[in-house]
Amino acid sequence: MTTTDASPKGKAVQWEDVRLPAWVIGIMGGIALVAFWWLISTIFLNPSGRQIIPSPPDVIGAYITTGWDYFARNFSVTLVEAGIGYLWGNGLALALAFIVLLVPRFEGVAMQFAILTYCVPIVAIGMLAVVLFPVPKAGEPSGTAVFLAALSVFFTTVVGALLGLKSADRSSLDLITVYGGSKLTQLRKVRLIAALPAILNALQIAVPAAFLGAVLGEFFGKIEAGVGLAMILAQQNSDAPLVWALALASGAVALAGFALVGLVARLIAPWSKGAQK
Template identity: 45%
Template structure:
């Protein structure tokens, strides 16, 4: 007499959540264009912003409604004043970005040529990073005086980028292939030849990564110096301080949004340049 064989009980798998790609709804969600999610996110932020402005901050008016801030974007006189002040700030930020990165690249190159200087350069970079810009800004304003109105803005912009660029350049130099360096040595090349032929090219992706962070940092450093009282009349920092003095909260938010947009644009532009200079980092074939 044969013994009956027990068959295993088939259990239904648990239902997948709505956002799971295995469900029809999940597939539809994952197949949506990226701009849809971005639009929904912006709409939620605006909704929360509007609710907070009319409930929690209605009496203090510390947070204006999105409509009052949006009205500034359609005010022609506001844009004229903004451009008059913004172009001076952009000039100071550009000079600070240039000098700060040139100094960073020079010191990093010295470390490659003279390795004994590494600790000194590293400590110098750390000191510039640890110095509070809010504390050193007023000192620079007093030292520069009214005769050199752009010196504090350029100096703070340069200090804002020095540490990031030094670290990024040093890391890039160390990313050079040891085999390529051995080939240069085998053909009688010295440290200067290795720097030009191998290490500089190997460092480009890391250098541009540092520059992408340094670009908005230089712009915000220049604004900080102007806000702390650097000389001159037409400056974005002075415009921010004037709006704060009269309690024009919507204009303050308008200027803050514009400043954030300019900083983001600087980050994007440096990244765009990096894609053309170092196409191999984006998976493209470089010549």
């Protein structure tokens, strides 16, 4: 289908030629999603006539009623736990990837270990972590939450780092070898540069994974504050709007962290996103 107007060059303008800015598409998608959510909340009711899914005004009311301090207190604890787990999990994953490159014989064992951490149900690991880590004191992060946050990012970072490190140009590696360079020199001069985009992508994916791992860890650990504890209390009180408010706020925080690491990655390695230096 074409319009009756013609372009300056005399060609008919087609609908598929119209390109909207990305932010306009994002706003339209958000409005459509909220409208669909509102519609679903009015349709699905329990036998007593109460809403099973809270409407957007109900969730907004939960934010206003609960107050900023409540969310800030709980999210600050979870963010600390996720941040510590993020650093530990990614640090150990990168160290393991570098060791595998320097000592290739360890690759089979390293990959089996990484796959094991990914395949074992995190719920089962959480139950074990409760026994391993002591009950945190007031104001201290939960060891269980930190451990599960680190575990949640380990596999993806190991795989991403290894794929990136192995993607280095073979001729450049051979040149270093000809001039007497060691594998460590290859790692520093060639492999790290070649692997930087893949490593940064893995670190970006690890942000929401670490936050999710920390929240799951709070379901098991004995803590006094945190997003996981807040969700449990809201569920026990049958406060569905507050549960949804916490869930949506968690998604927003994870998305903000994902976008922040993506921005840092673009600044450090602009070629990885197709940008010009």
